[in-house]
Amino acid sequence: MFDIHAIAVVLSVYVVGVIVPGPNFVAVAHKAASTTVHEALGTVAGIVLVNLFWASCAILGVGIVFAAFPWIALAVKVAGAGYLVWFGGRLIWKAGAQGETPMTARLGGVRRAFREGIATNLVNPKSMAFFAAVFAAAAPAHVSVPTFLGMLGTVAVVASSWYGAVAILFATPRVAHRYRRHKASIDRACGSIIVALGLRQLVK
Template sequence: MNELSLLMTLATVHLVALASPGPDFALVVQNASRHGRRIGLAIALGISLAILLHSVFALTGVSLLIQQHPHLPALFRLAGGGYLLYLGIDALRSVYASWNADRRGQPAKSVEELTSVRAAMTKGFTTNLLNPKALVFFLSLLTSLVPISMSLSGKLVAIAILWGLSFAWFALLAWLLTGARMQQRVRKAAPAIDGVCGVLFVVIGSGIVLATFA
């Protein structure tokens, strides 16, 4: 199989993975619906930069070294699971705060008002970087589809494809969710979105932590 075919296969597999709902998808939906387009795009950029780093780590052998270390994989899973638990609990606290404010007839406020682009980028970057499934996915994807014999230009194109598709996908998602008409609808549904995303984060995070100890 020539390099062009390998790169097309890589792009297709990555697109399928991006379309599958997970922590990154939930994070963009939750924050774009609540905080608007600028924050949604910043989170999309943060996620894509973490994917860029995962790709570089996988192709340079850093990810393989992490996986082969006797303690690093467990520590990485605990950190990732713990961070997802934090995001989930924070989202559920936001739902409770909104419900409590409505019950008292007061303006609803989020537990965490995300207004800084830098903070949004950091949140997206951290969520993806600490996701242990992302580490394993990119290591498996790139070691199976990018042979050692591939040219340096081919490897650079592979990294560019993974980063570009990631940013384009999550930026498009943030853009669509923050159109004028759509924004009116999603703002009304913000507590429900927070609740669904919170439960998703808690389930995934606690599952990772429990599996690590088990």
């Protein structure tokens, strides 16, 4: 049976969760402004794929696993925080470097951006915490296959629409031009935000 009420609840919760800025937002915005819209959309595709994975885990009971085995949750938390610190630190370190040329971006940037989207979201503490707690609580304990697929479809549409819009906006010539004019300072700011999110996750 298709439970439209359960999907509506998940939709209302997920829209709020995905719009709140975090590492995914910063990664997409930075990629769009610094390279091309195609690379940014590659990053979006990676993020959406992992969101579908986390949503599936939440619906199937990953929150119960974390509650039963706290060390797993701790290990995931530390690994995610460590990646964010590394990712943000790399942005700060390379803030003054020149970006890739459009030809370089066309030759392999989209696939690399896709992998970066997967990596960023796979160890994103914000995503893991949201899906393990909030999303899992919003989803019913038992769902039919049609409802399960409907929930995943909701996640895919919302995430693709939001992050896709962010990618297109930050890839517009005006925004991209402003980014390139202030690349060093913006990269340092983005890197600092990501590092701060990682450190906050370690001490939270």
